[in-house]
Amino acid sequence: MNVSLSRNAPRLDHRADRAHQQSSWSSADYAVVGNVLQIVGEELCETLNLYQDARVLDVAVGNGHASLAAARRWCEVTATDFAPDLTHRARERTEALNLGVRFVEADAESLPFADQSFDAVTSTFGAMFSPDQERAASEMIRVCRRGCQVGLANWTPDGFFGQLFAVIGSPRGMAPAAFDWGTEERLRDLFGVYGRIEAVPKRVAFRYRTPMDWVDKFRASYAPVLKTFAKLDVAQQRELRKELLELVARFNRGKDGTMVVDAEYLEVVVVRR
Template structure:
Protein backbone atom coordinates (compact mmCIF):
# COMPACT_ATOMS: atom_id res chain seq x y z
CA UNK A 1 0.00 0.00 0.00
CA UNK A 2 1.31 3.45 -0.89
CA UNK A 3 2.00 5.84 1.97
CA UNK A 4 -0.33 8.86 2.12
CA UNK A 5 0.97 11.99 0.46
CA UNK A 6 2.38 14.59 2.86
CA UNK A 7 0.77 17.61 1.21
CA UNK A 8 2.17 20.01 3.81
CA UNK A 9 5.77 19.04 3.13
CA UNK A 10 5.15 19.00 -0.61
CA UNK A 11 3.61 22.46 -0.50
CA UNK A 12 6.59 23.80 1.43
CA UNK A 13 8.92 22.54 -1.30
CA UNK A 14 6.66 24.04 -3.96
CA UNK A 15 6.66 27.41 -2.24
CA UNK A 16 10.45 27.33 -2.23
CA UNK A 17 10.50 26.51 -5.94
CA UNK A 18 8.07 29.26 -6.98
CA UNK A 19 9.84 31.79 -4.75
CA UNK A 20 13.14 31.05 -6.48
CA UNK A 21 14.08 32.81 -9.68
CA UNK A 22 11.47 35.46 -10.49
CA UNK A 23 8.32 34.12 -12.12
CA UNK A 24 7.23 37.65 -13.02
CA UNK A 25 9.83 37.69 -15.82
CA UNK A 26 7.89 34.84 -17.46
CA UNK A 27 4.46 35.77 -16.15
CA UNK A 28 4.26 39.20 -17.73
CA UNK A 29 4.58 37.63 -21.19
CA UNK A 30 1.33 35.72 -20.53
CA UNK A 31 -0.86 38.79 -19.90
CA UNK A 32 -3.05 38.19 -22.94
CA UNK A 33 -4.32 34.98 -21.33
CA UNK A 34 -5.69 36.93 -18.37
CA UNK A 35 -7.39 39.43 -20.66
CA UNK A 36 -9.04 36.68 -22.72
CA UNK A 37 -10.17 34.89 -19.56
CA UNK A 38 -11.73 38.06 -18.15
CA UNK A 39 -13.73 38.43 -21.36
CA UNK A 40 -14.73 34.75 -21.37
CA UNK A 41 -16.09 35.20 -17.83
CA UNK A 42 -17.95 38.36 -18.97
CA UNK A 43 -16.77 40.27 -15.89
CA UNK A 44 -18.89 43.24 -14.89
CA UNK A 45 -17.97 46.51 -13.18
CA UNK A 46 -18.13 46.26 -9.35
CA UNK A 47 -18.25 42.46 -9.30
CA UNK A 48 -16.25 40.88 -6.50
CA UNK A 49 -13.42 38.84 -8.07
CA UNK A 50 -10.88 36.54 -6.45
CA UNK A 51 -7.66 35.59 -8.24
CA UNK A 52 -6.14 32.44 -6.71
CA UNK A 53 -2.54 31.33 -7.19
CA UNK A 54 -2.33 34.72 -8.85
CA UNK A 55 1.41 34.86 -9.39
CA UNK A 56 2.33 38.35 -10.54
CA UNK A 57 -1.28 39.19 -11.27
CA UNK A 58 -2.25 38.73 -14.90
CA UNK A 59 -5.89 37.82 -14.20
CA UNK A 60 -5.89 40.26 -11.29
CA UNK A 61 -5.01 43.20 -13.53
CA UNK A 62 -7.41 42.08 -16.26
CA UNK A 63 -10.31 42.03 -13.80
CA UNK A 64 -9.33 45.34 -12.19
CA UNK A 65 -9.12 46.99 -15.61
CA UNK A 66 -12.78 46.02 -16.06
CA UNK A 67 -13.81 47.82 -12.86
CA UNK A 68 -14.05 44.74 -10.66
CA UNK A 69 -13.34 44.70 -6.92
CA UNK A 70 -10.37 42.34 -6.95
CA UNK A 71 -8.65 40.35 -4.23
CA UNK A 72 -5.39 38.83 -5.47
CA UNK A 73 -3.99 35.84 -3.57
CA UNK A 74 -0.99 33.54 -3.72
CA UNK A 75 1.00 31.56 -1.17
CA UNK A 76 4.25 33.23 -2.31
CA UNK A 77 4.33 36.79 -1.00
CA UNK A 78 7.12 37.94 -3.33
CA UNK A 79 4.91 37.20 -6.34
CA UNK A 80 2.08 39.27 -4.88
CA UNK A 81 4.54 42.15 -4.47
CA UNK A 82 5.17 42.05 -8.22
CA UNK A 83 1.44 42.19 -8.85
CA UNK A 84 1.07 45.11 -6.43
CA UNK A 85 3.80 47.02 -8.27
CA UNK A 86 1.92 46.59 -11.53
CA UNK A 87 -1.40 47.62 -9.99
CA UNK A 88 0.11 50.78 -8.50
CA UNK A 89 1.62 51.70 -11.87
CA UNK A 90 -1.85 51.56 -13.45
CA UNK A 91 -3.61 53.25 -10.49
CA UNK A 92 -5.75 50.15 -9.93
CA UNK A 93 -7.28 49.52 -6.52
CA UNK A 94 -6.57 45.86 -5.75
CA UNK A 95 -6.39 44.02 -2.44
CA UNK A 96 -3.42 41.65 -2.12
CA UNK A 97 -3.43 38.86 0.45
CA UNK A 98 -1.23 35.82 1.08
CA UNK A 99 -3.52 32.79 0.93
CA UNK A 100 -3.41 29.12 -0.03
CA UNK A 101 -6.00 28.03 -2.59
CA UNK A 102 -6.46 24.80 -0.62
CA UNK A 103 -7.53 26.77 2.51
CA UNK A 104 -8.99 30.09 1.39
CA UNK A 105 -9.68 32.51 4.30
CA UNK A 106 -13.00 33.72 2.90
CA UNK A 107 -16.63 33.00 3.71
CA UNK A 108 -18.85 30.86 1.50
CA UNK A 109 -20.14 32.71 -1.56
CA UNK A 110 -17.93 35.77 -1.02
CA UNK A 111 -17.15 36.33 -4.72
CA UNK A 112 -19.00 36.70 -8.00
CA UNK A 113 -16.09 35.21 -9.92
CA UNK A 114 -12.97 33.23 -9.04
CA UNK A 115 -10.09 33.19 -11.54
CA UNK A 116 -6.79 31.39 -12.01
CA UNK A 117 -4.37 31.50 -14.93
CA UNK A 118 -1.83 28.65 -14.86
CA UNK A 119 -1.94 28.79 -11.05
CA UNK A 120 -4.39 26.49 -9.27
CA UNK A 121 -3.32 23.66 -11.58
CA UNK A 122 -0.08 23.41 -9.56
CA UNK A 123 -1.86 22.94 -6.20
CA UNK A 124 -0.90 19.46 -4.96
CA UNK A 125 -4.33 18.54 -3.53
CA UNK A 126 -6.43 19.09 -6.63
CA UNK A 127 -9.80 18.09 -5.17
CA UNK A 128 -9.42 20.34 -2.17
CA UNK A 129 -8.39 23.27 -4.37
CA UNK A 130 -11.44 22.80 -6.61
CA UNK A 131 -13.73 22.52 -3.61
CA UNK A 132 -12.37 25.73 -2.10
CA UNK A 133 -12.78 27.70 -5.33
CA UNK A 134 -16.38 26.52 -5.62
CA UNK A 135 -17.09 27.23 -1.94
CA UNK A 136 -16.10 30.90 -2.03
CA UNK A 137 -17.92 31.56 -5.33
CA UNK A 138 -21.61 32.47 -5.01
CA UNK A 139 -24.28 30.30 -6.63
CA UNK A 140 -24.58 31.41 -10.25
CA UNK A 141 -21.08 32.88 -10.15
CA UNK A 142 -18.25 31.87 -12.46
CA UNK A 143 -14.94 30.11 -12.00
CA UNK A 144 -12.56 30.99 -14.83
CA UNK A 145 -9.46 28.91 -15.46
CA UNK A 146 -6.61 28.81 -17.94
CA UNK A 147 -4.80 25.45 -17.69
CA UNK A 148 -1.99 23.97 -19.80
CA UNK A 149 -2.93 20.68 -21.45
CA UNK A 150 -0.79 17.52 -21.18
CA UNK A 151 0.34 17.92 -24.81
CA UNK A 152 1.16 21.63 -24.48
CA UNK A 153 4.74 22.81 -24.49
CA UNK A 154 4.56 23.31 -20.73
CA UNK A 155 3.00 19.89 -20.19
CA UNK A 156 5.76 18.26 -22.24
CA UNK A 157 8.41 20.33 -20.50
CA UNK A 158 7.32 19.01 -17.12
CA UNK A 159 7.46 15.46 -18.48
CA UNK A 160 11.10 16.09 -19.46
CA UNK A 161 11.82 17.48 -15.98
CA UNK A 162 10.12 14.45 -14.45
CA UNK A 163 12.53 12.08 -16.20
CA UNK A 164 15.37 13.70 -14.28
CA UNK A 165 13.58 14.55 -11.03
CA UNK A 166 10.59 12.22 -10.61
CA UNK A 167 7.51 13.92 -9.10
CA UNK A 168 6.22 12.74 -5.68
CA UNK A 169 4.34 9.46 -5.77
CA UNK A 170 0.58 9.70 -5.48
CA UNK A 171 0.30 13.30 -6.72
CA UNK A 172 -1.68 13.93 -9.90
CA UNK A 173 0.15 15.80 -12.69
CA UNK A 174 -0.77 19.50 -12.88
CA UNK A 175 -1.54 19.13 -16.59
CA UNK A 176 -4.61 17.01 -15.77
CA UNK A 177 -6.29 20.37 -15.14
CA UNK A 178 -6.00 20.76 -18.91
CA UNK A 179 -8.23 17.70 -19.51
CA UNK A 180 -11.93 18.57 -19.69
CA UNK A 181 -13.17 15.30 -18.19
CA UNK A 182 -10.80 15.66 -15.22
CA UNK A 183 -11.98 19.20 -14.49
CA UNK A 184 -15.59 18.02 -14.70
CA UNK A 185 -14.77 15.27 -12.21
CA UNK A 186 -13.00 17.67 -9.83
CA UNK A 187 -15.97 20.04 -9.62
CA UNK A 188 -18.68 17.39 -9.91
CA UNK A 189 -22.15 18.53 -8.92
CA UNK A 190 -20.81 21.91 -7.78
CA UNK A 191 -20.82 22.86 -11.47
CA UNK A 192 -24.11 23.82 -13.11
CA UNK A 193 -22.29 24.10 -16.43
CA UNK A 194 -18.77 24.01 -17.89
CA UNK A 195 -17.73 25.83 -21.05
CA UNK A 196 -14.35 24.83 -22.50
CA UNK A 197 -12.46 26.61 -25.27
CA UNK A 198 -9.09 25.26 -26.50
CA UNK A 199 -6.62 28.09 -27.05
CA UNK A 200 -2.91 28.53 -27.78
CA UNK A 201 -0.36 30.86 -26.28
CA UNK A 202 2.72 31.52 -28.42
CA UNK A 203 6.04 31.52 -26.58
CA UNK A 204 8.37 33.89 -28.44
CA UNK A 205 12.13 33.83 -27.86
CA UNK A 206 15.28 34.33 -29.91
CA UNK A 207 16.04 30.64 -29.98
CA UNK A 208 15.53 27.40 -28.08
CA UNK A 209 18.74 28.11 -26.15
CA UNK A 210 17.40 31.56 -25.22
CA UNK A 211 14.15 30.03 -23.93
CA UNK A 212 16.05 27.54 -21.77
CA UNK A 213 18.32 30.30 -20.46
CA UNK A 214 15.37 32.47 -19.39
CA UNK A 215 13.46 29.59 -17.80
CA UNK A 216 16.58 28.27 -16.06
CA UNK A 217 17.19 31.68 -14.52
CA UNK A 218 13.66 32.79 -13.66
CA UNK A 219 11.01 30.00 -13.79
CA UNK A 220 11.01 28.41 -10.34
CA UNK A 221 10.52 24.69 -11.15
CA UNK A 222 13.08 24.78 -14.00
CA UNK A 223 15.47 26.91 -11.94
CA UNK A 224 15.30 24.42 -9.05
CA UNK A 225 15.67 21.41 -11.35
CA UNK A 226 18.91 22.69 -12.88
CA UNK A 227 20.24 23.61 -9.44
CA UNK A 228 19.51 20.13 -8.09
CA UNK A 229 21.17 18.15 -10.88
CA UNK A 230 24.89 17.37 -11.24
CA UNK A 231 26.57 19.15 -14.14
CA UNK A 232 26.45 16.26 -16.62
CA UNK A 233 22.77 15.55 -15.99
CA UNK A 234 21.96 19.26 -16.19
CA UNK A 235 23.59 19.33 -19.62
CA UNK A 236 21.42 16.40 -20.67
CA UNK A 237 18.31 18.19 -19.42
CA UNK A 238 19.28 21.32 -21.36
CA UNK A 239 19.79 19.29 -24.53
CA UNK A 240 16.43 17.52 -24.16
CA UNK A 241 14.60 20.79 -23.60
CA UNK A 242 16.24 22.35 -26.64
CA UNK A 243 15.31 19.32 -28.75
CA UNK A 244 11.69 19.60 -27.56
CA UNK A 245 11.53 23.30 -28.36
CA UNK A 246 13.10 22.92 -31.78
CA UNK A 247 10.68 20.12 -32.67
CA UNK A 248 7.75 22.46 -31.96
CA UNK A 249 9.21 25.70 -33.37
CA UNK A 250 7.18 27.19 -36.22
CA UNK A 251 9.46 30.21 -36.82
CA UNK A 252 12.31 28.53 -38.68
CA UNK A 253 15.99 28.83 -37.84
CA UNK A 254 15.98 32.60 -37.28
CA UNK A 255 13.77 32.71 -34.18
CA UNK A 256 11.57 30.68 -31.82
CA UNK A 257 7.77 30.71 -31.81
CA UNK A 258 6.20 27.72 -30.06
CA UNK A 259 2.41 27.43 -29.63
CA UNK A 260 1.39 25.94 -26.29
CA UNK A 261 -2.16 24.67 -25.96
CA UNK A 262 -4.27 25.50 -22.94
CA UNK A 263 -7.93 25.17 -22.01
CA UNK A 264 -9.92 28.29 -21.22
CA UNK A 265 -12.60 27.03 -18.84
CA UNK A 266 -15.63 28.86 -17.44
CA UNK A 267 -17.59 26.98 -14.77
CA UNK A 268 -20.98 28.23 -13.61
CA UNK A 269 -21.35 27.40 -9.93
CA UNK A 270 -24.52 25.63 -8.82
Protein backbone atom coordinates in the same frame (compact mmCIF):
# COMPACT_ATOMS: atom_id res chain seq x y z
CA MET B 1 -28.00 19.88 -5.37
CA ASN B 2 -26.38 19.68 -1.93
CA VAL B 3 -22.69 18.84 -2.11
CA SER B 4 -20.01 18.60 0.55
CA LEU B 5 -17.65 21.52 0.14
CA SER B 6 -14.11 21.56 1.40
CA ARG B 7 -14.58 22.84 4.95
CA ASN B 8 -16.58 19.70 5.73
CA ALA B 9 -14.35 17.31 3.78
CA PRO B 10 -11.44 15.31 5.22
CA ARG B 11 -8.13 17.00 4.53
CA LEU B 12 -4.95 15.20 3.58
CA ASP B 13 -1.71 16.41 5.15
CA HIS B 14 0.29 18.10 2.40
CA ARG B 15 2.12 20.54 4.67
CA ALA B 16 5.62 19.35 3.75
CA ASP B 17 4.81 19.38 0.03
CA ARG B 18 3.24 22.81 0.31
CA ALA B 19 6.20 24.27 2.18
CA HIS B 20 8.62 22.88 -0.39
CA GLN B 21 6.53 24.21 -3.26
CA GLN B 22 6.28 27.64 -1.62
CA SER B 23 10.05 27.77 -1.25
CA SER B 24 10.58 26.61 -4.84
CA TRP B 25 8.26 29.16 -6.47
CA SER B 26 9.83 31.93 -4.39
CA SER B 27 13.33 31.02 -5.56
CA ALA B 28 12.99 32.54 -9.05
CA ASP B 29 11.74 35.73 -10.68
CA TYR B 30 8.64 34.37 -12.41
CA ALA B 31 7.84 37.78 -13.92
CA VAL B 32 10.75 37.41 -16.35
CA VAL B 33 9.06 34.48 -18.10
CA GLY B 34 5.44 35.12 -17.10
CA ASN B 35 4.80 38.51 -18.69
CA VAL B 36 3.82 36.90 -21.99
CA LEU B 37 0.76 35.44 -20.27
CA GLN B 38 -1.02 38.79 -19.78
CA ILE B 39 -3.15 38.07 -22.84
CA VAL B 40 -4.45 34.92 -21.14
CA GLY B 41 -5.84 36.93 -18.23
CA GLU B 42 -7.43 39.44 -20.59
CA GLU B 43 -9.12 36.74 -22.67
CA LEU B 44 -10.35 34.90 -19.58
CA CYS B 45 -11.94 38.07 -18.18
CA GLU B 46 -13.59 38.72 -21.55
CA THR B 47 -15.00 35.19 -21.56
CA LEU B 48 -16.35 35.71 -18.03
CA ASN B 49 -17.91 39.00 -19.18
CA LEU B 50 -17.00 40.70 -15.92
CA TYR B 51 -19.00 43.76 -14.99
CA GLN B 52 -18.33 46.92 -12.99
CA ASP B 53 -18.11 46.41 -9.21
CA ALA B 54 -18.20 42.61 -9.51
CA ARG B 55 -16.34 41.00 -6.61
CA VAL B 56 -13.55 38.93 -8.15
CA LEU B 57 -11.12 36.60 -6.40
CA ASP B 58 -7.90 35.68 -8.22
CA VAL B 59 -6.35 32.53 -6.75
CA ALA B 60 -2.57 31.95 -7.01
CA VAL B 61 -2.13 35.43 -8.47
CA GLY B 62 1.52 35.07 -9.48
CA ASN B 63 2.32 37.91 -11.85
CA GLY B 64 -1.20 39.33 -11.58
CA HIS B 65 -2.48 38.80 -15.12
CA ALA B 66 -6.10 37.98 -14.30
CA SER B 67 -6.20 40.41 -11.36
CA LEU B 68 -5.07 43.33 -13.50
CA ALA B 69 -7.44 42.37 -16.30
CA ALA B 70 -10.37 42.29 -13.86
CA ALA B 71 -9.32 45.60 -12.26
CA ARG B 72 -9.23 47.21 -15.72
CA ARG B 73 -12.89 46.25 -15.97
CA TRP B 74 -13.62 48.17 -12.74
CA CYS B 75 -14.13 45.06 -10.65
CA GLU B 76 -13.43 44.84 -6.91
CA VAL B 77 -10.47 42.47 -7.02
CA THR B 78 -8.90 40.40 -4.26
CA ALA B 79 -5.71 38.57 -5.21
CA THR B 80 -4.25 35.68 -3.22
CA ASP B 81 -1.08 33.63 -3.29
CA PHE B 82 0.57 31.34 -0.76
CA ALA B 83 4.04 32.72 -1.58
CA PRO B 84 4.25 36.44 -0.73
CA ASP B 85 7.53 36.77 -2.63
CA LEU B 86 5.65 35.90 -5.82
CA THR B 87 3.23 38.79 -5.52
CA HIS B 88 5.67 41.69 -5.33
CA ARG B 89 5.67 42.10 -9.12
CA ALA B 90 1.88 42.02 -9.21
CA ARG B 91 1.82 44.71 -6.51
CA GLU B 92 4.29 46.84 -8.46
CA ARG B 93 2.23 46.52 -11.64
CA THR B 94 -0.95 47.38 -9.76
CA GLU B 95 0.61 50.51 -8.28
CA ALA B 96 2.16 51.58 -11.60
CA LEU B 97 -1.22 51.31 -13.32
CA ASN B 98 -3.07 52.91 -10.38
CA LEU B 99 -5.45 49.97 -10.19
CA GLY B 100 -7.21 48.87 -7.04
CA VAL B 101 -6.32 45.29 -6.11
CA ARG B 102 -6.34 43.95 -2.55
CA PHE B 103 -3.63 41.36 -1.86
CA VAL B 104 -4.10 38.60 0.72
CA GLU B 105 -1.61 35.86 1.57
CA ALA B 106 -3.63 32.66 1.32
CA ASP B 107 -3.39 29.05 0.23
CA ALA B 108 -5.70 27.93 -2.59
CA GLU B 109 -6.61 24.94 -0.41
CA SER B 110 -7.73 27.09 2.54
CA LEU B 111 -9.19 30.38 1.35
CA PRO B 112 -9.91 32.77 4.26
CA PHE B 113 -13.27 33.95 2.94
CA ALA B 114 -16.88 33.19 3.76
CA ASP B 115 -19.03 30.99 1.55
CA GLN B 116 -20.33 32.69 -1.61
CA SER B 117 -18.22 35.83 -1.10
CA PHE B 118 -17.40 36.47 -4.77
CA ASP B 119 -19.16 37.00 -8.08
CA ALA B 120 -16.29 35.38 -9.98
CA VAL B 121 -13.19 33.35 -9.09
CA THR B 122 -10.19 33.07 -11.42
CA SER B 123 -6.90 31.20 -11.54
CA THR B 124 -4.47 31.23 -14.45
CA PHE B 125 -1.91 28.42 -14.33
CA GLY B 126 -2.03 28.50 -10.54
CA ALA B 127 -4.58 26.34 -8.75
CA MET B 128 -3.75 23.44 -11.07
CA PHE B 129 -0.42 23.04 -9.24
CA SER B 130 -1.99 22.65 -5.77
CA PRO B 131 -0.84 19.49 -3.94
CA ASP B 132 -4.43 18.69 -2.89
CA GLN B 133 -6.33 19.26 -6.12
CA GLU B 134 -9.79 18.29 -4.88
CA ARG B 135 -9.44 20.67 -1.96
CA ALA B 136 -8.36 23.57 -4.17
CA ALA B 137 -11.25 22.97 -6.56
CA SER B 138 -13.86 22.80 -3.81
CA GLU B 139 -12.48 25.91 -2.09
CA MET B 140 -12.83 27.97 -5.27
CA ILE B 141 -16.39 26.73 -5.66
CA ARG B 142 -17.20 27.37 -2.00
CA VAL B 143 -16.36 31.09 -2.13
CA CYS B 144 -18.15 31.61 -5.46
CA ARG B 145 -21.79 32.69 -5.43
CA ARG B 146 -24.40 30.31 -6.81
CA GLY B 147 -25.08 31.04 -10.45
CA CYS B 148 -21.68 32.73 -10.83
CA GLN B 149 -18.47 31.56 -12.50
CA VAL B 150 -15.07 30.07 -11.77
CA GLY B 151 -12.70 30.81 -14.66
CA LEU B 152 -9.45 28.88 -15.16
CA ALA B 153 -6.56 28.66 -17.57
CA ASN B 154 -4.78 25.30 -17.34
CA TRP B 155 -1.90 23.91 -19.37
CA THR B 156 -2.75 20.73 -21.29
CA PRO B 157 -0.71 17.53 -20.87
CA ASP B 158 0.08 17.20 -24.59
CA GLY B 159 0.88 20.89 -25.10
CA PHE B 160 4.27 22.55 -24.76
CA PHE B 161 4.15 23.03 -20.98
CA GLY B 162 2.79 19.57 -20.32
CA GLN B 163 5.63 18.14 -22.38
CA LEU B 164 8.14 20.42 -20.64
CA PHE B 165 7.20 18.83 -17.33
CA ALA B 166 7.38 15.40 -18.95
CA VAL B 167 11.05 16.22 -19.59
CA ILE B 168 11.94 17.73 -16.20
CA GLY B 169 9.54 15.67 -14.07
CA SER B 170 7.21 16.97 -11.36
CA PRO B 171 9.18 18.79 -8.65
CA ARG B 172 8.47 17.85 -5.05
CA GLY B 173 5.27 19.41 -3.75
CA MET B 174 3.69 19.62 -7.19
CA ALA B 175 0.88 17.18 -7.89
CA PRO B 176 1.94 14.74 -10.65
CA ALA B 177 -1.55 15.07 -12.13
CA ALA B 178 -1.41 18.88 -12.33
CA PHE B 179 -1.69 18.87 -16.12
CA ASP B 180 -4.81 16.72 -15.97
CA TRP B 181 -6.54 20.02 -15.16
CA GLY B 182 -6.07 20.62 -18.87
CA THR B 183 -8.36 17.69 -19.73
CA GLU B 184 -12.15 17.69 -19.73
CA GLU B 185 -12.25 14.31 -18.00
CA ARG B 186 -10.35 15.54 -14.96
CA LEU B 187 -12.35 18.76 -14.87
CA ARG B 188 -15.54 16.71 -14.69
CA ASP B 189 -14.06 14.79 -11.76
CA LEU B 190 -13.12 17.98 -9.94
CA PHE B 191 -16.01 20.30 -10.80
CA GLY B 192 -18.80 18.28 -12.41
CA VAL B 193 -20.77 17.84 -9.20
CA TYR B 194 -20.72 21.61 -8.59
CA GLY B 195 -21.97 22.97 -11.90
CA ARG B 196 -21.81 23.22 -15.68
CA ILE B 197 -18.37 23.14 -17.28
CA GLU B 198 -17.36 24.84 -20.52
CA ALA B 199 -13.82 24.25 -21.83
CA VAL B 200 -12.16 25.68 -24.94
CA PRO B 201 -8.61 24.85 -26.11
CA LYS B 202 -6.51 27.96 -26.74
CA ARG B 203 -2.86 28.80 -27.42
CA VAL B 204 -0.45 31.47 -26.29
CA ALA B 205 2.79 32.15 -28.18
CA PHE B 206 6.19 32.16 -26.50
CA ARG B 207 8.59 34.21 -28.60
CA TYR B 208 12.33 34.24 -27.93
CA ARG B 209 15.39 35.31 -29.89
CA THR B 210 16.58 31.70 -30.14
CA PRO B 211 15.67 28.36 -28.53
CA MET B 212 18.81 28.66 -26.40
CA ASP B 213 17.65 32.09 -25.23
CA TRP B 214 14.47 30.42 -23.96
CA VAL B 215 16.45 27.69 -22.17
CA ASP B 216 18.66 30.27 -20.47
CA LYS B 217 15.76 32.44 -19.32
CA PHE B 218 13.66 29.53 -18.05
CA ARG B 219 16.69 28.05 -16.31
CA ALA B 220 17.23 31.34 -14.49
CA SER B 221 13.65 32.44 -13.83
CA TYR B 222 11.14 29.56 -13.98
CA ALA B 223 11.35 27.75 -10.65
CA PRO B 224 10.62 24.16 -11.79
CA VAL B 225 13.33 24.35 -14.47
CA LEU B 226 15.76 26.20 -12.19
CA LYS B 227 15.34 23.58 -9.43
CA THR B 228 15.76 20.69 -11.86
CA PHE B 229 19.04 22.04 -13.22
CA ALA B 230 20.29 22.72 -9.68
CA LYS B 231 20.02 19.02 -8.78
CA LEU B 232 22.18 17.85 -11.70
CA ASP B 233 25.90 17.60 -12.28
CA VAL B 234 27.53 19.24 -15.30
CA ALA B 235 27.09 16.26 -17.63
CA GLN B 236 23.45 15.82 -16.62
CA GLN B 237 22.80 19.53 -17.12
CA ARG B 238 24.22 19.27 -20.61
CA GLU B 239 21.90 16.35 -21.37
CA LEU B 240 18.86 18.19 -19.99
CA ARG B 241 19.70 21.24 -22.09
CA LYS B 242 19.82 18.98 -25.15
CA GLU B 243 16.41 17.49 -24.29
CA LEU B 244 14.89 20.94 -23.82
CA LEU B 245 16.19 22.10 -27.20
CA GLU B 246 14.73 18.96 -28.78
CA LEU B 247 11.40 19.77 -27.12
CA VAL B 248 11.43 23.27 -28.60
CA ALA B 249 12.24 21.85 -32.03
CA ARG B 250 9.08 19.73 -31.89
CA PHE B 251 6.86 22.79 -31.39
CA ASN B 252 8.82 25.62 -32.97
CA ARG B 253 7.34 27.56 -35.89
CA GLY B 254 9.94 30.31 -35.75
CA LYS B 255 12.08 31.19 -38.75
CA ASP B 256 15.77 32.10 -39.10
CA GLY B 257 16.77 30.52 -35.82
CA THR B 258 14.15 32.26 -33.69
CA MET B 259 11.70 30.56 -31.34
CA VAL B 260 7.93 30.90 -31.69
CA VAL B 261 6.15 28.16 -29.77
CA ASP B 262 2.38 27.98 -29.34
CA ALA B 263 1.66 26.61 -25.87
CA GLU B 264 -1.78 25.02 -25.62
CA TYR B 265 -3.99 25.59 -22.61
CA LEU B 266 -7.61 24.97 -21.72
CA GLU B 267 -9.77 27.99 -20.90
CA VAL B 268 -12.38 26.75 -18.46
CA VAL B 269 -15.58 28.25 -17.09
CA VAL B 270 -17.51 26.49 -14.33
CA VAL B 271 -20.97 27.93 -13.68
CA ARG B 272 -21.82 27.09 -10.09
CA ARG B 273 -25.23 25.64 -9.39
